[in-house]
Amino acid sequence: xxxxxxxxxxxxxxxxxxxxxxxxxxxxxxxxxxxxxxxxxxxxxxxxxxxxxxxxxxxxxxxxxxxxxxxxxxxxxxxxxxxxxxxxxxxxxxxxxxxxxxxxxxxxxxxxxxxxxxxxxxxxxxxxxxxxxxxxxxxxxxxxxxxxxxxxxxxxxxxxxxxxxxxxxxxxxxxxxxxxxxxxxxxxxxxxxxxxxxxxxxxxxxxxxxxxxxxxxxxxxxxxxxxxxxxxxxxxxxxxxxxxxxxxxxxxxxxxxxxxxxxxxxxxxxxxxxxxxxxxxxxxxxxxxxxxxxxxxxxxxxxxxxxxxxxxxxxxxxxxxxxxxxxxxxxxxxxxxxxxxxxxx
Numbered sequence: 141x142x143x144x145x146x147x148x149x150x151x152x153x154x155x156x157x158x159x160x161x162x163x164x165x166x167x168x169x170x171x172x173x174x175x176x177x178x179x180x181x182x183x184x185x186x187x188x189x190x191x192x193x194x195x196x197x198x199x200x201x202x203x204x205x206x207x208x209x210x211x212x213x214x215x216x217x218x219x220x221x222x223x224x225x226x227x228x229x230x231x232x233x234x235x236x237x238x239x240x241x242x243x244x245x246x247x248x249x250x251x252x253x254x255x256x257x258x259x260x261x262x263x264x265x266x267x268x269x270x271x272x273x274x275x276x277x278x279x280x281x282x283x284x285x286x287x288x289x290x291x292x293x294x295x296x297x298x299x300x301x302x303x304x305x306x307x308x309x310x311x312x313x314x315x316x317x318x319x320x321x322x323x324x325x326x327x328x329x330x331x332x333x334x335x336x337x338x339x340x341x342x343x344x345x346x347x348x349x350x351x352x353x354x355x356x357x358x359x360x361x362x363x364x365x366x367x368x369x370x371x372x373x374x375x376x377x378x379x380x381x382x383x384x385x386x387x388x389x390x391x392x393x394x395x396x397x398x399x400x401x402x403x404x405x406x407x408x409x410x411x412x413x414x415x416x417x418x419x420x421x422x423x424x425x426x427x428x429x430x431x432x433x434x435x436x437x438x439x440x441x442x443x444x445x446x447x448x449x450x451x452x453x454x455x456x457x458x459x460x461x462x463x464x465x466x467x468x469x470x471x472x473x474x475x476x477x478x479x480x481x482x483x484x485x
Contacts, residue, residue, distance in 0.1 A: 167253035172209050173366045175243045188230040216254040219247035222273040224265045243371045273374040274353040277313040281346045298330040314377035316354040323351035326475040349475045380468030385424040386460045395419025400445040410448045434462035
């Protein structure tokens, strides 16, 4: 069982019905962006039930945001942060939601429509948009510049569309042609004038990180009243990847020391030091200064040193750690990507 209780969310979108060719009325997927404080839960449980297909929304907290925003008992979860999950192992889906930290975007289908679609042999992934995630793109200037031009309606602020030079730096970094600029180096551009934006770009030096949304993605969020944030972004095109280290304990142990220290983001984290040559930690690719993000697939965000050690020792002879090196940790913090989203990189 797991519970979530969000603090804020979005207004309940209206459920629209469409008639399929077999005469069965099927509801359309509904989308909810749920945000909570660290001390709260998202206010519902996700169940796997005998004789009931899918990941089932249950035990919606009375008065909680999940209820206020429209999640219904019996809804089936189809997507988590733009990832289709209906076919996934239940525990993995739970972990995806936990890894989202304090904000998660869910797509659900009402129970009746889900069962009807399954009985008709429908591919439920086809009921959802192909890509609903904005992108974080890291662009390195070459001799021609960043490879994009900015347009802004005269007399407006915060509305910037990018024209992208084919095969230029922005194109190679994954910026979609005609996309809308939402953040520059981790800061929202909503209040920027055109002149202020150009000044900020010039101050960025040779590298700039953009949060952008294609026209289709921007329209998707706008029509549903959803706010686009870096926490929802596709980060696959960014540098500095997280690493998964799987270790089997040897006669001399794993061969590393875990130390609690300050993070670049403020607060504290758990770091890896004194990696012994030739032992399992070094063989798995551990580097001194790596920060631990997760232990055996579970985020350690909010855990103290002793709790993290207990997680590592939970399986006596082996452990899997998700880590990031110091340069990557500092970079992602600078562009507003927190520890929870790093688990999805």
